[in-house]
Amino acid sequence: MSEKNNIDQKKDRIDHIENVLASVAAGDIDARINSDIEDDLSGIEAAIDLLIDDLTDELKQREKMQKEVEDKLVKIQEQQKVIFQQQSDLLELSSPVSKVWDNVLILPVIGTLDSQRTQVMMENLLEKIVETGCTIAILDITGVPTVDTQVANHLLKTVTSARLLGAECIISGISPAIAQTIVHLGIDLSSIKTKATLQDAMIYAMKQNKRSENVKLQSLFTDYDKREE
């Protein structure tokens, strides 16, 4: 009798274990066997409980890490947005054209000249030439580390379009290393006025200014003389 009872009881407990395992498998990680009876089966029950505990921990850990990764991803995406924003800001900032003297514009170029930037630079320069009526523009490329054929091509195009608007361009700030590189590349920049330093370019621009002023003065004088006569 007690033997049969015992077997029934064990069967119930095994059923319970099965139920618990099934609910854990279904995702209820809080299910435990929690048996109070001490016998041969209790060891197995305790081991299963422990395993479920471990599994729960692992799952929680994984969820936590997943969340961290997702957070980081969001952060990176935000940073990328900022970078793009700054890139476009820089594009605007990096091509300032300013009038430094009567009739003289200056455009300091710093960093890398890619096609997009050159486009912005050229537009700014041409607009400013029309707006101010200046006839001399200095492009200072001291801050450009590498001049390859594409950059040289862009510079040539900028200078040519400025000339079409009646302005003379002077390129200054060509370092000895870049000068040699340009020669080796075989690029012909002889159609452009170039000066070693910005200072030289300024001095040249002033001289040009003086000359044109003299011409203006002379024509004024001749007008005056004519009137006197």
Add this chain to the structure above:
Amino acid sequence: MLQLTSDNNWKKLGEHHVNSEHDIVSVRQLIRYYAKEMNMGIIDQTRITTAVSELLRNMYNYGGGGEVHVETGLVDEKQTLIVTCIDEGPGIEDLELAMSDGYTSGKGMGYGLPGAKRLVDRFEIKSERNKGTTVRIMKWK
């Protein structure tokens, strides 16, 4: 078919992909850094950087982007910086024409390849129609 010089004793410095104009700039800056590390003078740094810039532009404009391998090692018993540009683009139809001054198949000035050749100590090019182009340039220290 022309074979590119190679040596198993060369030390690999890096492998980079070029898929945008921005990549051109960053790889170029790395080349300048490697050249500096090898104690090249400022003029040689500028030369190799400019040559690499030409090749990367070609790769980006005509080859649809590609890979750059940077190595250092002995070539003719001289410490050398070796840069290999590999693309899987349409290839160059007439190499002799492409290597001549003033010829361009696109909108460039036509000084890219011949100019790059003049800027480095050794220049090797291998191109197959519809398979791609590989250019290896070397600059002694």
